[in-house]
Amino acid sequence: MRFINLLFFLFFISVLQAKQIEVCESCAIKSIKDAIEIAEKGDEILIKTGLYKEHDIIVSKSVVIIGEKGVILDGEGVGGIFTFEADNFTIKNVKIINVGSSYTVDYAAIKVVKAQNFIIENCTFESVFFGILIEKSKKGIIRNNKISSNRASEASSGNGIHIWDGDKMEVYNNELFGLRDGIYFEFVKNSFVYNNLSTNNIRYGLHFMFSNKNEYHHNEFRNNGAGVAVMFSKYISMHHNKFRLNWGSASYGLLLKEIYDAEIYNNLFEENTIGINGEGCTRINYKNNSFLRNGWAIKIAGACYANIFTNNDFMHNSLDLAYNSKLNDNKFDNNYWSEYTGYDLDKNGIGDIPYRPVKLFSYIVNQTPEALVLLRSLFVDIINFSEKVSPVFTPDDLLDENPKMKRINDSI
Amino acid sequence: MLKILKYSFYDLMRSRWSYVYFLFYLLLGFVLLFLNNDVNKAVITLMNIIIVLTPLIGTIFGVMYYYNSKEFTELLLAQPINRSKIFMGQYLGISISLTLSLVLGLGIPFVLYGLFKSTAIFNFSLLLVVGSFLNFIFVALSYNIALSTENKIKGFGYAILMWLFLAVIYDGIFLISLVMFNEYPLDKFSLVATMFNPIDLSRILILLKLDISALLGYTGAVFRKFFGTNLGMVLSMLILVFWVLIPIVRMNFKLRKKDF
Numbered sequence: 049m050r051f052i053n054l055l056f057f058l059f060f061i062s063v064l065q066a067k068q069i070e071v072c073e074s075c076a077i078k079s080i081k082d083a084i085e086i087a088e089k090g091d092e093i094l095i096k097t098g099l100y101k102e103h104d105i106i107v108s109k110s111v112v113i114i115g116e117k118g119v120i121l122d123g124e125g126v127g128g129i130f131t132f133e134a135d136n137f138t139i140k141n142v143k144i145i146n147v148g149s150s151y152t153v154d155y156a157a158i159k160v161v162k163a164q165n166f167i168i169e170n171c172t173f174e175s176v177f178f179g180i181l182i183e184k185s186k187k188g189i190i191r192n193n194k195i196s197s198n199r200a201s202e203a204s205s206g207n208g209i210h211i212w213d214g215d216k217m218e219v220y221n222n223e224l225f226g227l228r229d230g231i232y233f234e235f236v237k238n239s240f241v242y243n244n245l246s247t248n249n250i251r252y253g254l255h256f257m258f259s260n261k262n263e264y265h266h267n268e269f270r271n272n273g274a275g276v277a278v279m280f281s282k283y284i285s286m287h288h289n290k291f292r293l294n295w296g297s298a299s300y301g302l303l304l305k306e307i308y309d310a311e312i313y314n315n316l317f318e319e320n321t322i323g324i325n326g327e328g329c330t331r332i333n334y335k336n337n338s339f340l341r342n343g344w345a346i347k348i349a350g351a352c353y354a355n356i357f358t359n360n361d362f363m364h365n366s367l368d369l370a371y372n373s374k375l376n377d378n379k380f381d382n383n384y385w386s387e388y389t390g391y392d393l394d395k396n397g398i399g400d401i402p403y404r405p406v407k408l409f410s411y412i413v414n415q416t417p418e419a420l421v422l423l424r425s426l427f428v429d430i431i432n433f434s435e436k437v438s439p440v441f442t443p444d445d446l447l448d449e450n451p452k453m454k455r456i457n458d459s460i
Numbered sequence: 461m462l463k464i465l466k467y468s469f470y471d472l473m474r475s476r477w478s479y480v481y482f483l484f485y486l487l488l489g490f491v492l493l494f495l496n497n498d499v500n501k502a503v504i505t506l507m508n509i510i511i512v513l514t515p516l517i518g519t520i521f522g523v524m525y526y527y528n529s530k531e532f533t534e535l536l537l538a539q540p541i542n543r544s545k546i547f548m549g550q551y552l553g554i555s556i557s558l559t560l561s562l563v564l565g566l567g568i569p570f571v572l573y574g575l576f577k578s579t580a581i582f583n584f585s586l587l588l589v590v591g592s593f594l595n596f597i598f599v600a601l602s603y604n605i606a607l608s609t610e611n612k613i614k615g616f617g618y619a620i621l622m623w624l625f626l627a628v629i630y631d632g633i634f635l636i637s638l639v640m641f642n643e644y645p646l647d648k649f650s651l652v653a654t655m656f657n658p659i660d661l662s663r664i665l666i667l668l669k670l671d672i673s674a675l676l677g678y679t680g681a682v683f684r685k686f687f688g689t690n691l692g693m694v695l696s697m698l699i700l701v702f703w704v705l706i707p708i709v710r711m712n713f714k715l716r717k718k719d720f
Contacts, residue, residue, distance in 0.1 A: 418646045427631035
């Protein structure tokens with residue numbers, strides 16, 4: 049025990065001994081590179097206000113880098129700016145602009161390689177290629193950053209926060225726009241993404257690939273090229289997010305592809321071409337979500353099993369549900385459908401006749417996409433009505449036995 | 461011709477139906493805007509109504525007016541007036557009064573609800589232009605039918621059938637052919653097929669101007685590529701003009717030979 053106390057004591061002493069290195073134009077140390085050169089483990093580097101034209105700064109020591117207000121690092125479009133290859137580092141209050149772009153090298157404003165316990169906070173990144181690029185790292189916190197770019201095409205742009213092979217990361221309170229993907233996770237596990245705002249990105253607001261056991265909540269994804277994509281992942285929890293205005297011929301609020309055992313609840317899907325597009329989704333619970341004014345609220349392609357939709361609101365969508373296979377064991381129960389025309393004689397808040405969410409027209413459109421040209425034609429209304437009265441083509445067993453009479457999730 | 465036009469016009473204005481029609485649109489406009497207060501959304505709902513109802517009303521009015529004023533027309537024919545002038549006057553009288561009811565009936569509530577401040581003004585004016593075209597087209601078509609059919613009941617029957625065909629059955633055949641020939645590339649076909657039906661053409665023209673066009677996917681992209689350009693817009697307007705002109709030409713042709 050005494051030995052451990054001694055260790056603690058020594059540790060504190062070493063912390064106290066950590067020195068501060070100042071960088072400014074009139075200081076002894078004029079560049080960040082020089083400061084890092086002389087720094088030792090645990091030192092703090094304070095960058096004074098000013099413009100620094102530096103790039104390819106490699107940090108292989110556990111240091112704390114703090115910028116004063118008004119610090120700008122200009123990469124002049126040449127290459128990456130910081131590369132961290134050490135554990136326990138912190139970087140904050142730095143503004144980085146003009147990261148170089150390349151078709152062969154992933155230049156980033158901050159690149160982190162094989163690090164643990166690090167914090168990246170209060171930084172601003174403008175016209176970057178990649179914003180924060182993290183490889184093979186653990187236990188990082190990325191918060192309160194603002195990342196933006198102005199690239200035109202998917203090929204020439206990078207991602208805002210890109211994590212490749214990570215564990216126990218936390219990404220929160222960030223703002224991302226004008227990038228390729230706002231946040232990109234590949235082989236990341238046990239991580240949290242919350243309170244982020246991801247808008248106007250060329251491709252996805254958020255993109256998960258092969259990333260299991262993650263949770264994202266209270267984020268807002270707006271006006272992105274294709275929406276949010278979650279692919280090839282297991283045990284993901286998505287809740288209290290807002291997917292809005294992802295509108296275009298190949299856009300959707302949320303794309304799910306090869307997803308198993310996910311929980312999707314309390315989300316808002318508003319004015320997306322397709323609210324949720326699911327392919328190969330199994331054992332997913334959709335609860336208390338609101339689908340407002342989407343083109344399709346939910347579009348389910350093949351190989352989706354054991355999905356359960358309960359207590360969701362489907363309001364004023366052009367088509368509530370598109371479904372292209374007859375076989376299914378997906379369940380709809382206790383949802384509110386704005387197009388439900390049934391009655392509730394016993395006044396228990398649940399409609400007395402079941403609701404069939406798949407209309408004949410959406411069934412036909414699935415078979416023959418060209419038929420969409422007839423959207424809002426009188427003929428289509430007539431066949432939908434006759435199909436509703438006596439279903440022939442649409443799957444018999446696909447119905448909501450207990451449709452709610454009133455909207456459920458008013459507060460979202 | 462102008463005199464007869466004026467006569468027909470005033471005749472219709474004096475009759476109750478023009479007012480009923482006008483009041484109907486006025487009420488519709490106010491109720492729609494009262495219910496959702498968003499000019500943009502109201503335009504979409506209105507489209508559904510206009511592309512179904514305007515042709516129907518045009519057809520019925522046209523046939524009814526022809527048969528009702530037949531005696532007076534015969535009296536006029538006894539005078540030294542050019543036949544085509546008489547009928548063109550009547551035709552324009554009906555079409556213009558119907559169009560006026562439509563434009564004023566919908567225009568007044570929308571203007572009162574701040575249309576000029578809204579971004580929907582272009583969509584709304586397109587809607588009115590298309591609605592007016594549909595009026596002119598369907599009155600002309602129904603006049604043709606009435607001219608060719610002596611029997612009142614038959615004439616009415618044919619006119620309603622024509623409306624039913626263009627509004628409903630045509631789309632049915634269209635849909636069936638799309639499903640049947642699923643394996644072939646169908647975008648060009650559907651483009652041409654919409655051209656041959658003024659109701660479909662109007663619907664697509666308006667749909668493509670609204671956000672909802674993103675739903676149309678690949679076919680929509682082909683359509684938008686065509687209609688989205690100025691050329692496409694001009695071309696489709698031209699087709700609507702043809703839809704007015706061809707029945708009128710046929711009407712005049714028919715008139716020359718008809719034995720009253």
